[in-house]
Amino acid sequence: MKNLGPRLRGGDSSALPRLVVEARGIHKHFGALHVLKGVDLLVAERELVFIIGPSGSGKSTLLRCLNRLEEPTAGTVVIDGVDLLDARTDINHARQRIGMVFQSFNLYPHMTALGNVTLALRKVAGRSRAKADELGRAALARVGLADRAGHRPGELSGGQQQRVAIARAIALEPRVMLFDEPTSALDPELVGSVLGVMRSLRESGMAMVVVSHEMGFARNAADRVLFMDQGVIVEQGSPAAIFESPTQQRTRAFISQIRH
């Protein structure tokens, strides 16, 4: 699996930050529907990219193209140097490097929190049960749930479930984390705990792509904000640039809408 090795860009890693996500010219059709119309998304190491946009703009679809939960109709997706759309790529191996967190948590209800976190460690990463448990407990500790290891998802609050879902992804030591509206299904008082975990992940230097409506979080945690509409990236820039002085009419309209 030679294409899994690290690839330094430009031969000099100190000059340019290494890219962990290189998605270029992504198109996605659902039947007659053209959902993504040639989107480029580059994410460097340690970078947090935040994607906003109206519903149906293609943000979630773009995110799902990054780990091939959706198959792009055209374009290339290279994650940590691995071409995901290459037929020779072992997609299951590559996906360990790409953590994903879903709006509806999607925890396995028949397993404990620790069981949820350790399943892929044992089955995909090939860890022994003891080693997987050790790594799993460490991941749960990182999201502040060390004391909930033996609980089933049904016994946890929504915020705790989402943090277990984050632990499940980070336990595999991904190179990039994809968040698909991670707080949209949560009661308002539980949102803070999940954002807190995301903030600490960010501080640890994890590259992240976040689709969310949490503009406050975007403002103080994002390196870059992308505004998508109708399958294209309309505008991107620093949070200050996008939120305070957007140049495009569509961005302005959207920003003023979500303010009110």
Add this chain to the structure above:
Amino acid sequence: MSNWERFVDAFFNARVMARYFPDIAYGTLVTIELAALVIVTGLAAGLALALLRSLGFRPVNLLIVFVVDLFRALPPLVIIVFIYFGLPSVELSPSGFVSTWLSLALVLMAFSEEIFWAGITSIAKGQWEAARSTGLSYGQTLFNVVLPQAIRLTIPPLTNRTIAITKGTALATVVAVHEILGMASSAVSNSYNPSPLTLGAIAYLILFLPMVIVGRWLETRMTWKR
């Protein structure tokens, strides 16, 4: 002889019961053997078909649906008679035991395939996506994430269906299998007294009541909070 005495003599004649107890006990063993074979092979085949169907090859799935509908529609007795009296004309002569086993296993396969399939499809798409996003393969997801949940959901309908079909082992009496009902019937003709039928009924209760109770216990044990 009062009516009551006549009733007791007919159905609870101790002498007749003692006389034919060994026959009924033997029949019970045959029924157990037949039932165990039907349950194990029928459920295994049903699960295998459901798994095959989950792969989503259209021609294969059409065939599965056809076979399943066929065996759900045909009365089990018709299948038994068909196999026992029909197959010899193509140089196959399955015994009554094998005919009954095959027939009931096919029927249980058909019903359980539908139940397993319903269970598999009822598992939310998000479960598949979460598992696949962590690198689990299709098969690993199916066996570690989807099936454990699906099988829990299917236990109540599966238990009911399994009991209903397994009771059909009594149909084997038509093709001369020496199971409970067969032994009881011949004991009745030999003794001119229906008491062996009472023994047979008791044997069925001893066999199937535990299944009903275990099914109920599994139902409560296998649920979890969502």
